[in-house]
Amino acid sequence: MTTVFALVDCNNFYVSCERVFDPKLCGKPVIVLSNNDGCAISRSNEAKALGIKMGVPVFQIRDLIKANGVEVYSSNYALYGDMSQRVMQTLAEFTPDIEIYSIDEAFSDLAGFTRCDLTNYGHQIRYKTRKWTGIPVSIGIAETKTLAKIANRVAKKSKKASGVLDLTSFPYKDRALEKTKVEDVWGIGPAYNRFLKENGIRNALQLRNADDKLIKQRMGIVGTRLIHELRGVPCYCLEQCPPPKKGITVSRSFKHVIETLNELEEAVATYVTIGAEKLRKEHSVSGVLMIFVMTNRFKRQNQYFNLKTLKLPVSTSDTSELIHYAHLGLKEIYRKGCLYKKAGVMFNNLVPENQIQSNLFDVRDRNRSMKLMAALDNINIKMGSSTLKYAAVGLRQNQGWKTMFEHRSQSYTTNWNQLLEVR
């Protein structure tokens, strides 16, 4: 049986979400910024045309923004998360076999639809998603996921395709591969890119026709799978239930630089609280905790970065216990006199909470801690997040490390007080 995958990718997703609720933004250059209004992470086509690159820090393009009237938005993840769910729900109307690959991408298994005109079917998906949710999507269709990714790229760029490209029936398949740079192929990182270029392999077509032995020798099984996928032999199938997470990271850059240990402790305790909540939601516990701090990498003075890894005596998801260890680690890496711009915590060695390896010398009442955390989570779910919190996160208003969202739009779909208004 032949396999057919469609990769559905939302165009400029965050900007498109903002446009659904503010049609004035259509046709204008619009960008959405990362946490703390740091970098441009989503750009309308008009903004791309102005030369605004992905990930560029906003302070570097201040003049460009002013001169061209670029509309600037802080990220509004409540809105984007809800809109993403709506897009995925709409896609599931066409085939229940979908893999949600990221907030704005999904693979659909279309193997059962090979009797239909797949291009036409793709246009139906595109039309319905746009109509139901307001979000424009591009669709790439091919025999393997890797080829579907390439088809999607071409569909997005080519005017002729108008958003849908079916590579299974495309007469210019080799041309499409030739036009795709090797670093734009799914799974090719900087290291592989360098190796391939050194061997004269610059585009997807050359990679597809590359010598099996060479690829296997230097890129191992991953590389072998990759060239098979490019040849139309599927090596990756649809993953409908996401694999359990390997680690959880919570990190933010601060609104203002901060100097004191006390403020850093508050920030780190806050990130631990968020991370521990995520751990418990997934019924996991963490065995290794990492804490890092860094100064502003865009300023020249007194640069500092340090990271501390702590092996926990017993794997845990207890907020108070994790804050305790995070603060121990933080004290070891805190250096006086530095202006800190960012901190973060990472939870690693995650295991399911029912498989905790106990410790002979453990003095904590684990049962009690579990119950306490369950009660804490219940209250915060019912009464709103951070209704109940540890004092370690700090109680002052205007904490200098708090994340900044100065240009955030309303939570149109998740808050009764912020609905779209009509006259």
Added chain:
Amino acid sequence: METRITAIYHPEVKKQCERPLFMVPVTAGFPSPAEDYIEGKLDLNKYLIRHPAATFFVRVTGESMINAGIHPGDILIVDRAIEPGDKNVVIAAIDGEFMVKRIRMIQGKVFLMPENENFKPLKIENEMNFEVWGVVTNLIHRL
């Protein structure tokens, strides 16, 4: 005619459809005659929303549709999946502005009709940037 109430239902506004608790004691005595007639509870979400992925809530601020019973502060349930037809109440976007109006399609021309004498109908011209954002299916009005 006099307004009469013909039936009263218990609303169930929670998302999940919980089974009702059996209030009938199992001890001896006369069993409740209602016991065999329990049919679950009523879910307002199911009643009001046909396409969850395409349904949005929108708040009214103006008075242009007051004769249609649409008041400032009301919440409209808007379904984007429905094709707008003549006489539907719709959310329209015109040149970047949202409004709620009744849409009329007469001899190939499109009009947006207010339902308040103080407002004028609007004829859609070619040069206008016009889009029907969604069709209003229900109105939530607090008394």
